[in-house]
Amino acid sequence: MHPVRPYWRALPGTQPEYLHPTYTSTAKRSPTRPLVRMPQTLSEVTGPIFGHDAVGAGPQDDLTKQHAGEPLGERIVVSGRVLDEDGQPVPHTLVEVWQCNAAGRYLHVNDRHDAPIDPNFSGCGRMLTDAEGRYRFVTIKPGAYPWRNHYNAWRPAHIHFSLFGRAFLTRLVTQMYFPGDPLLPADPIFNSTADPMARDRLVSTFDWETTEPEFALGYRFDIVLRGRDATPASA
Amino acid sequence: MHLPATASQTVGPYFAIGLDALLRTDLAPADVPGRRVMIAGRVLDGDGAPVTDALLELWQANAEGKYAHPDDGQERAVDPRFQGFGRVSTDATGAFRFATIVPGRVPGPDGTLQAPHILVSVFMRGLLKQLVTRIYFPDDTANAGDPVLAFVPTERRGTLIARPEPAGGFTWNVILQGEDETVFFDF
Numbered sequence: 001m002h003p004v005r006p007y008w009r010a011l012p013g014t015q016p017e018y019l020h021p022t023y024t025s026t027a028k029r030s031p032t033r034p035l036v037r038m039p040q041t042l043s044e045v046t047g048p049i050f051g052h053d054a055v056g057a058g059p060q061d062d063l064t065k066q067h068a069g070e071p072l073g074e075r076i077v078v079s080g081r082v083l084d085e086d087g088q089p090v091p092h093t094l095v096e097v098w099q100c101n102a103a104g105r106y107l108h109v110n111d112r113h114d115a116p117i118d119p120n121f122s123g124c125g126r127m128l129t130d131a132e133g134r135y136r137f138v139t140i141k142p143g144a145y146p147w148r149n150h151y152n153a154w155r156p157a158h159i160h161f162s163l164f165g166r167a168f169l170t171r172l173v174t175q176m177y178f179p180g181d182p183l184l185p186a187d188p189i190f191n192s193t194a195d196p197m198a199r200d201r202l203v204s205t206f207d208w209e210t211t212e213p214e215f216a217l218g219y220r221f222d223i224v225l226r227g228r229d230a231t232p233a234s235a
Numbered sequence: 236m237h238l239p240a241t242a243s244q245t246v247g248p249y250f251a252i253g254l255d256a257l258l259r260t261d262l263a264p265a266d267v268p269g270r271r272v273m274i275a276g277r278v279l280d281g282d283g284a285p286v287t288d289a290l291l292e293l294w295q296a297n298a299e300g301k302y303a304h305p306d307d308g309q310e311r312a313v314d315p316r317f318q319g320f321g322r323v324s325t326d327a328t329g330a331f332r333f334a335t336i337v338p339g340r341v342p343g344p345d346g347t348l349q350a351p352h353i354l355v356s357v358f359m360r361g362l363l364k365q366l367v368t369r370i371y372f373p374d375d376t377a378n379a380g381d382p383v384l385a386f387v388p389t390e391r392r393g394t395l396i397a398r399p400e401p402a403g404g405f406t407w408n409v410i411l412q413g414e415d416e417t418v419f420f421d422f
Binding site for chain 2: 004005006007008009010011014015016017018020023025026027028029030031032033035036037038039040041042043044045046047048049050051054083084085086087096097098100106107108110111122123124125126160162166167168169171172173174175189190192193197198199201202223224225226227
């Protein structure tokens with residue numbers, strides 16, 4: 001017997017559904033048949049321990065230091081902790097981030113928004129959490145930008161996050177938003193999660209402790225990955 | 236203490252900026268033991284149109300059926316050269332491909348053994364959270380007794396089984412909607 005300690009299922013409303021009609025791209029890309037529910041096995045409760053050899057070389061946790069000059073925009077520090085649902089830190093796990101520049105333009109061939117590319121900003125960072133699950137990076141505040149989802153549609157400023165955690169089932173890709181952004185109530189992606197408290201947890205908080213004098217404002221964004229029972233299931 | 240897990244959000248159309256640097260299209264260096272295979276396919280949306288901005292991540296055991304992970308308590312050898320993780324993106328035709336070894340059998344629920352399989356997470360613009368599916372190998376007699384395939388309606392199991400190609404390798408597609416919609420799992 002190889003008992004596994006299963007990871008908890010999401011509380012109702014705390015995760016988006018696949019089909020979210022106001023986000024029009026979901027219409028042709030969300031499954032139409034019911035997902036097949038199955039017990040978690042060793043395959044799902046293990047997962048890649050990945051990226052440890054990919055960080056550390058170069059200023060990957062400082063997106064303002066990846067080119068000859070400094071990028072334009074408001075320099076910020078983003079930090080937080082990666083925890084599981086028991087509040088325990090998730091140490092030494094890979095955090096990948098990407099974002100547009102201060103003008104709202106991604107360095108990507110498919111981004112046709114008529115806003116300037118910043119030759120000093122690529123918008124890509126990665127780091128590992130420390131032993132207490134903490135991460136920190138320096139960047140510039142991303143701009144808002146239009147998209148074609150609906151008339152006069154604008155994405156609120158956001159930074160994309162990708163995290164692994166301990167298992168295949170703890171894998172999380174999400175977006176961090178900024179407090180007080182007037183675009184949040186109208187954004188279908190932000191609003192894809194039904195529970196308003198779950199949405200609010202995607203909004204970083206301005207944080208004096210992270211703010212550095214004469215340098216940059218600080219924002220705090222804690223991330224919680226799926227947790228699991230303390231004892232194995234009998235199955 | 237219970238903190239609800241952070242809500243998932245889509246990777247969006249520009250994930251290549253953040254994630255392409257760590258693509259892993261060849262999971263197994265040449266000296267890793269196991270039967271080497273190439274798996275290729277396409278990702279198609281509800282119109283049958285290619286999804287040109289999808290990302291697939293792969294997770295599998297080594298040829299001995301051991302995961303490179305501390306929670307795999309089996310007394311089998313981990314191969315330090317084989318992490319078991321892959322990450323591939325689709326091209327302008329919606330196509331992807333990766334090279335790996337066929338994994339061994341790993342334990343399933345209630346003392347069963349699972350047939351060789353690769354776990355797949357699918358990310359893309361228009362998916363607010365990843366889809367999770369599996370790749371099985373054709374003509375493996377273990378498929379008939381696989382405890383996970385047993386949860387899948389018989390007529391849909393074929394979507395999880397790769398197809399052998401005459402020239403070698405396997406084809407396995409991700410069909411997001413419709414008659415041949417791929418089976419996706421819920422945990």
